[in-house]
Amino acid sequence: xxxxxxxxxxxxxMQKMQKKMMKAQEELHEMTFESxxxxxxxxxxxxxxxxxxxxxxxxxxxxxxDVDMLQDLIITATNDVMKQVEDKTNDTMGQFTKGMPxxxxx
Numbered sequence: 678x679x680x681x682x683x684x685x686x687x688x689x690x691m692q693k694m695q696k697k698m699m700k701a702q703e704e705l706h707e708m709t710f711e712s713x714x715x716x717x718x719x720x721x722x723x724x725x726x727x728x729x730x731x732x733x734x735x736x737x738x739x740x741x742x743d744v745d746m747l748q749d750l751i752i753t754a755t756n757d758v759m760k761q762v763e764d765k766t767n768d769t770m771g772q773f774t775k776g777m778p779x780x781x782x783x
Contacts, residue, residue, distance in 0.1 A: 698773050705769050712758035719750040723758045725765070 705725040713720040718738040722731040738747055 694773060698770070701769050701773070705766060708765065710758050710761045710765070712754045712761065714750040714754040714757070715746075719747070719754050721751070721754040721758045723762055725762060727759060727762050729755065729758075 708725040709730070710723045710725070711720060715738055718735045720731075720733040721729060722733075723729050732751065734747070734751075738750065740746070
């Protein structure tokens with residue numbers, strides 16, 4: 678069988694890459710990301726799975742007459758922390774898709 682060795686070699690390379698991808702994804706999921714808004718008055722923490730794990734709100738920013746401001750701060754911090762997670766995911770997982778037709782899976 679001609680070319681059989683090349684196919685086996687390619688399969689081994691694909692399995693190696695898959696293991697590396699899985700390890701990178703596991704490491705990414707364990708990472709913690711943090712963002713704040715309003716000079717640190719609102720802080721949002723997320724993990725690499727894009728799950729919000731904590732929100733801290735300083736009591737000085739809680740004004741019943743200005744709930745809109747508090748909502749805006751929470752939205753700003755949440756959007757920023759999610760962008761951090763997305764950027765890190767793209768950087769981490771993108772290394773596996775460079776040079777693939779169509780840009781890969783991510």
